[in-house]
Amino acid sequence: MRSEAKQLTIGRLARAAEVGVETIRYYQSIGLIPTPEPTGTYRYYPVTLVDRIRFVKRGQQLGLSLAEIAELIRLNDGMHRAAIRGIAKRRMVEIDNRINDLQKIRSALATLVNRCAHTKSTLPCPIIESLAAQR
Amino acid sequence: MRSEAKQLTIGRLARAAEVGVETIRYYQSIGLIPTPEPTGTYRYYPVTLVDRIRFVKRGQQLGLSLAEIAELIRLNDGMHRAAIRGIAKRRMVEIDNRINDLQKIRSALATLVNRCAHTKSTLPCPIIESLAAQR
DNA sequence: GTAAACTCTGTACCCAACCCCAGAGTCAAG
DNA sequence: CTTGACTCTGGGGTTGGGTACAGAGTTTAC
Incomplete structure (x- = not known):
């Protein structure tokens, strides 16, 4: 077992999620994905954000706005299934x-x-x- | 018969056509309606522009963009029925x-x-x- | 060790179709 | 003749979902 999770630079994250670097920065700016504290000069991102970004993209394909998608993410604690519906x-x-x-x-x-x-x-x-x- | 056509100030034109003054200025800026030369300080608009602006608004209700509506107006010389279709x-x-x-x-x-x-x-x-x- | 590729922050720009404001001048009703 | 409503020019801002630099510093592959 390795205790530290894999981390990506913003460019690698962008390529992995098939979006532009600027898209990630934009999502950060609206609070849709977190902005990690810089380690040294650069920020490093957990690989789990790849899934998060793909989640966003699929929500958009269903015609959801980024605000609605942010709400879905917020509601996804198992307690708010009716609100999600x-x-x-x-x-x-x-x-x-x-x-x-x-x-x-x-x-x-x-x-x-x-x-x-x-x-x-x-x-x-x-x-x-x-x-x-x-x- | 009166030879001079009725003229409106921009505010009266806007009220007659049920749009804002700014909408008219915007339409002028994109060449959708003409900008008459000022008579003295103010510009005066022929009443026929009321119909022109309503034309635009009805085109928008059909989902046409202002660019498409401008094209319709341009094509409306009896020569371009197929292009209009x-x-x-x-x-x-x-x-x-x-x-x-x-x-x-x-x-x-x-x-x-x-x-x-x-x-x-x-x-x-x-x-x-x-x-x-x-x- | 150096050059390419990257990252950082910050700002500005894109689209459509407008809306709003400031400041100065003007017109018209009473 | 005053006063309030209007007009002019010129600029800015809005929404949503991004894209595109600029300039400086950093990392990495060879």
Whole structure:
């Protein structure tokens, strides 16, 4: 058994987690990952931070903001499972709303493109007309 | 018949179009609406700009960027109907892609929330686990 | 032992679409 | 004719998630 954990410089940590060095510094600046005290001049990072950063990246792929991800990390003590589900559920509601909005926009655009394609070219473009209409 | 068109100060124009004065200045700065030469000290704006600004706002509601809206305005000479449809169609493709992405994210979240709700509270939260999983 | 590659701190910049402020001058209602 | 509401120019700041230096010091591979 070795008692000291492996440590990485910031550049190695960045390469291991497949992010830029600046991303790590940014995450530190917003408190998403800790900033170890310098040992001598440089700071050394535990390898466990590689997983932490990948955690963040996967959360982003689910559309979570860094603030939400920070909250997930904070809540991950086994005591707050319902709160964690709450974050995921709120995100789902937002996604549902966004999908609804996009579908409305999509069908409005489809209608306009269709009308435009079937309107005599001597008449004004229905797309422009619809935007210009006073309501 | 009155020969001179009605003119508005920037504040009246803003109120008529229901935007802020700063929005108008911003639109001027990016060339979306013209900046009339000052008459004396102040600039005076034709009422037709009210419609132009509402046009912009409605385009934004369809998810168009200001750059795309500027292009629509530029193309609106009766000669470029196909190009106008092209803008709308490209936006539709982007929207379709976005909807697909969101639906994938939504179902991933739904699965996680469901699994989390049906996992013994003595076990680690599946939402956290899934984000922490090494892949 | 030296040169390349790295790290440190700090600052500034990117995107879009604005918002807000200061200070000076101007216009219009009463 | 005063006073309050407006306009002008020019600058700054906001949000989120970073990227890009600059300049000085440090470590490491050969």
